[in-house]
Amino acid sequence: MTPEMVTDLGFQTFKAAIMLAGPMLAGGLIIGIGVSIFQAVTSIQDMTLTFVPKIIVVMLILLFCFPWMLNIMESFSREIFLKFPLMAQ
Structure with missing residues (x-):
């Protein structure tokens, strides 16, 4: 695993976390x-x-954004699993 791969993985993880939260x-x-x-x-x-009010709004946002968030998590996980053979070298 090269330093560039680690940096890219960290960036993708950070980006996904920001988009989800x-x-x-x-x-x-x-x-x-x-x-x-x-x-x-x-x-x-x-x-x-x-x-x-904060709890209600956060739950409503979670309810309405959950399909979009699930799509982001699924695509991120798929990307990680597809890159796994390259990372294991």
Whole structure:
């Protein structure tokens, strides 16, 4: 296994991880900022108010993006298994 293959494998893994986690993290971030602004404006300091909307949004994003995420995981796994004979040399 050459250093270029290791670098390429690391890059592909990092890219897949960002593509899989990105939509949920972005949704949680946007909702978190919105809820924080709402709490600052209304002076409500309830901690459960921040978690419940984030959990709901992340679950909805996961529900709607799951087929796309499954496709990314499947293509990444297929690519790794096809490259395995070259990596084992």
